[in-house]
Amino acid sequence: MAEPLFGRLALIGIGLIGSSIAHAARQNGLVKEIVVQTRSQKTLDRARELGLGNAYTLDPAEAADGADLVIACVPVGASEQVAKAIGPVLKPGAIVSDVGSVKTSVVKQMGNYLPADVHFVPAHPIAGTEHSGPDAGFAELFQSRWCILTPPEGTDPKAVEKLAAFWRGIGANVEVMSAEHHDLVLAITSHIPHLIAYNIVGTAADMEESVRAEVIKFSASGFRDFTRIAASDPTMWRDIFLHNKDAVLEMLGRFTEDLTALQRAIRRGDGNTLFDLFTRTRAIRRGIVEMGQDTSEADFGRRHGTGTPAGE
Ligand SMILES: NC(=O)C1=CN([C@@H]2O[C@H](COP(=O)(O)OP(=O)(O)OC[C@H]3O[C@@H](n4cnc5c(N)ncnc54)[C@H](O)[C@@H]3O)[C@@H](O)[C@H]2O)C=CC1
Numbered sequence: 001m002a003e004p005l006f007g008r009l010a011l012i013g014i015g016l017i018g019s020s021i022a023h024a025a026r027q028n029g030l031v032k033e034i035v036v037q038t039r040s041q042k043t044l045d046r047a048r049e050l051g052l053g054n055a056y057t058l059d060p061a062e063a064a065d066g067a068d069l070v071i072a073c074v075p076v077g078a079s080e081q082v083a084k085a086i087g088p089v090l091k092p093g094a095i096v097s098d099v100g101s102v103k104t105s106v107v108k109q110m111g112n113y114l115p116a117d118v119h120f121v122p123a124h125p126i127a128g129t130e131h132s133g134p135d136a137g138f139a140e141l142f143q144s145r146w147c148i149l150t151p152p153e154g155t156d157p158k159a160v161e162k163l164a165a166f167w168r169g170i171g172a173n174v175e176v177m178s179a180e181h182h183d184l185v186l187a188i189t190s191h192i193p194h195l196i197a198y199n200i201v202g203t204a205a206d207m208e209e210s211v212r213a214e215v216i217k218f219s220a221s222g223f224r225d226f227t228r229i230a231a232s233d234p235t236m237w238r239d240i241f242l243h244n245k246d247a248v249l250e251m252l253g254r255f256t257e258d259l260t261a262l263q264r265a266i267r268r269g270d271g272n273t274l275f276d277l278f279t280r281t282r283a284i285r286r287g288i289v290e291m292g293q294d295t296s297e298a299d300f301g302r303r304h305g306t307g308t309p310a311g312e
């Protein structure tokens with residue numbers, strides 16, 4: 001196995017993403033030791049039982065003290081609190097990163113509290129599930145998935161490359177872009193789809209009891225897919241929408257206009273409009289599958305120890 005890239009890795013927050021990083025970093029020999037921090041004693045005890053780290057603490061400053069790489073793996077709304085706590089103890093030259101699904105807000109929240117002699121390289125692995133907590137993590141989560149780095153202007157390229165090497169070491173493909181661009185792209189590819197899922201499941205849940213029972217009984221795969229997404233962590237997703245407000249509202253505006261056009265086409269019996277759109281979107285799906293970006297069946301196998309989602 002190659003020399004570890006980092007001495008001490010501090011994971012602040014040990015849910016799905018933190019625990020997956022712990023498993024993957026250890027399995028690939030990327031760090032010498034891992035310090036795990038979380039807020040509750042119960043989660044910390046569970047992390048210890050799972051053997052996720054070499055040391056465990058409830059204090060973020062104690063975890064970050066002496067670390068070469070610190071990764072905040074907390075809901076995006078907790079980023080400022082984490083930076084405030086760890087800022088004063090960070091080792092000169094340390095790399096500080098995160099995994100938040102929103103980047104502009106995280107850069108603003110953390111930037112002011114980090115000393116000038118550390119390297120701040122925000123990151124977002126585009127990989128996850130609807131599950132949360134330390135038991136949900138697994139080493140292969142990032143395999144062949146994208147990890148987007150959004151270093152603020154002027155960040156030392158060597159630090160960016162070192163973090164990129166870490167993510168490549170746990171199986172991800174790395175891309176660098178600005179935080180603003182990231183937030184716009186993710187608003188339409190991830191945040192709005194989750195909002196649609198939460199909304200459609202909420203609409204079904206608000207129907208009168210007799211209909212609701214039928215919805216559950218006869219739920220076709222489309223609705224079932226939405227219920228999986230709508231089971232995602234409420235704290236995490238509340239924070240995403242509150243912290244990517246502008247980009248989400250911009251994309252939601254476009255989405256609503258397009259939905260209204262479809263509504264009109266249905267009312268007018270305009271089959272051509274519907275057929276043309278469905279033909280274009282089918283081509284997009286085929287393009288994604290050809291690029292090897294659709295891993296839904298492989299994901300199912302990884303989570304359930306089987307090869308196929310048949311029968312789910
Ligand atoms: N779940 C997913 O599919 C993905 C999540 N992300 C991002 O990763 C981050 C973590 O998400 P998950 O691991 O899924 O969440 P999770 O809910 O599984 O874990 C979050 C962890 O943060 C801790 N925590 C919460 N507030 C804290 C605070 N103020 N100080 C210290 N610890 C705190 C929790 O106790 C828990 O250990 C979020 O920012 C999310 O946007 C990124 C990619 C995928």
Ligand SMILES: O=C(O)C(=O)Cc1ccc(O)cc1
Pocket residue numbers: 100101125126127128129130190229
């Ligand atoms: O479970 C799913 O389908 C996801 O979309 C996972 C996910 C959630 C949040 C992210 O920022 C990235 C990936």
